[in-house]
Amino acid sequence: MAESDVTGSMEQVPFVDYLVLGEEPYLRANECQNCQARFFDRRNACASCFGNEFTNVKVATIGEITSFTIVEMGPMPYVSAIVDCDGTPVRCTLTGVEASPEAVQLGMKVELTTYSMGEDSGGTEAIAFGFAPTK
Numbered sequence: 001m002a003e004s005d006v007t008g009s010m011e012q013v014p015f016v017d018y019l020v021l022g023e024e025p026y027l028r029a030n031e032c033q034n035c036q037a038r039f040f041d042r043r044n045a046c047a048s049c050f051g052n053e054f055t056n057v058k059v060a061t062i063g064e065i066t067s068f069t070i071v072e073m074g075p076m077p078y079v080s081a082i083v084d085c086d087g088t089p090v091r092c093t094l095t096g097v098e099a100s101p102e103a104v105q106l107g108m109k110v111e112l113t114t115y116s117m118g119e120d121s122g123g124t125e126a127i128a129f130g131f132a133p134t135k
């Protein structure tokens with residue numbers, strides 16, 4: 001009996017459509033077939049070369065922090081960061097780390113994590129992603 005298996009039959013939906021859920025969640029990007037630029041939003045044309053052919057690619061789930069900001073809004077401060085995942089910059093919220101300039105360093109290794117944002121009245125759970133320091 002696995003204690004972690006508490007999801008039951010509850011339906012889970014990703015909070016953003018480029019988050020792919022499953023055993024090992026990952027982020028999906030649209031990669032320009034012409035110049036390999038990657039975008040998370042849907043585009044009709046590449047911002048770099050105006051190419052219009054894209055393929056879905058899986059983005060590395062481990063990366064390094066290349067910039068971050070401590071956001072002091074709302075009840076809890078949090079860290080908003082750009083993580084370089086093997087060449088793909090990902091804007092995200094850091095989790096599992098204190099929101100202070102001392103706790104976060106540039107170049108810090110982080111990995112993709114997912115967390116629940118709560119469920120609606122129909123029992124559908126929204127899942128968001130963040131990045132947490134690797135252990």
Ligand SMILES: [Zn+2]
Nearest residue numbers: 032035046049
């Ligand atoms: Zn392009």
